[in-house]
Amino acid sequence: MKVPTKADPRAATPPVSTEEVDVRSLEHELRRSTEAEVRFTAGDRAIYSTGGSNYRMLPIGVVIPRSVDDVVETVRVCREHRAPLLPRGGGTSLAGQCCNVAVVMDFSKYLNRLIEIDADARLARVQPGLILDHLRDPAQAQHQLTFGPDPSTHDHCTFGGMIGNNSCGVRSVMAQFNGPGSRMSDNVHELEVLLYDGRRLRVGKGSSGDPDIDRKLTELRDRYAALVRERYPDIPRRVSGYNLDDLLPENDFDS
Numbered sequence: 001m002k003v004p005t006k007a008d009p010r011a012a013t014p015p016v017s018t019e020e021v022d023v024r025s026l027e028h029e030l031r032r033s034t035e036a037e038v039r040f041t042a043g044d045r046a047i048y049s050t051g052g053s054n055y056r057m058l059p060i061g062v063v064i065p066r067s068v069d070d071v072v073e074t075v076r077v078c079r080e081h082r083a084p085l086l087p088r089g090g091g092t093s094l095a096g097q098c099c100n101v102a103v104v105m106d107f108s109k110y111l112n113r114l115i116e117i118d119a120d121a122r123l124a125r126v127q128p129g130l131i132l133d134h135l136r137d138p139a140q141a142q143h144q145l146t147f148g149p150d151p152s153t154h155d156h157c158t159f160g161g162m163i164g165n166n167s168c169g170v171r172s173v174m175a176q177f178n179g180p181g182s183r184m185s186d187n188v189h190e191l192e193v194l195l196y197d198g199r200r201l202r203v204g205k206g207s208s209g210d211p212d213i214d215r216k217l218t219e220l221r222d223r224y225a226a227l228v229r230e231r232y233p234d235i236p237r238r239v240s241g242y243n244l245d246d247l248l249p250e251n252d253f254d255s
């Protein structure tokens with residue numbers, strides 16, 4: 001079955017099952033609209049069918065964006081074909097997070113720049129495909145600074161993947177006592193986020209960057225605040241589930 005395209009991003013409906021995606025049209029449109037590497041051969045799909053986990057799922061195809069514009073266009077084309085999307089960094093996840101029957105978008109090849117280190121503010125701006133050590137090494141050499149969460153895969157894992165998994169690591173315990181916290185989410189100041197429906201948000205403390213999302217999150221928080229305060233387990237390295245406790249006023253509505 002061919003799925004009709006949708007012009008209005010806000011009218012986007014959730015992705016459909018792979019059998020319903022018009023794969024030939026999807027591949028053609030990705031090649032036409034982006035400068036990305038668009039790889040849909042059996043070999044390329046096999047290469048991206050697994051990662052550090054025991055799971056294996058053949059993706060619909062692979063896109064390797066060369067620019068942020070390529071990412072925006074890839075999301076648009078997938079949305080218009082209602083194709084599921086899966087971003088991927090170093091592919092080192094252990095529980096199947098980076099394989100799926102989807103269009104896999106690999107950030108590690110081109111979108112891997114360290115944009116700046118502001119040593120005074122102890123902040124760095126990076127692209128999502130940057131490998132952790134490619135920030136840590138210059139930060140250490142030039143400013144005697146490091147980055148707290150350090151998975152054992154630090155010479156392969158990327159910032160996008162660390163955020164996706166809310167990573168920790170051996171030395172993240174130091175960050176728990178001497179820095180902002182042990183988890184990746186404690187160490188992220190701000191994110192530029194692209195949603196499947198095309199909205200681009202700047203997410204940080206105080207706002208998700210979108211009034212509609214803020215309103216819904218506030219409603220959710222207010223409805224469950226008492227239960228969250230009472231029952232959320234007080235575990236420093238809790239990385240599973242939703243961090244609804246971060247939305248509480250005492251945590252500055254850290255969306």
Ligand SMILES: Cc1cc2nc3c(=O)[nH]c(=O)nc-3n(C[C@H](O)[C@H](O)[C@H](O)COP(=O)(O)OP(=O)(O)OC[C@H]3O[C@@H](n4cnc5c(N)ncnc54)[C@H](O)[C@@H]3O)c2cc1C
Nearest residue numbers: 089090091092093097128151152157158160161164167168
């Ligand atoms: C031997 C070994 C040791 C490990 N040790 C640790 C450890 O000490 N601590 C720890 O926390 N983990 C550990 N891990 C797990 C894993 O290496 C880390 O969680 C790592 O941070 C994942 O990064 P990645 O770039 O490989 O992410 P990937 O596996 O590529 O992706 C992880 C998730 O993030 C999403 N994602 C990736 N990029 C983006 C993006 N740009 N936008 C949105 N979502 C994105 C993916 O869709 C996926 O859901 C280990 C794994 C192995 C194999």
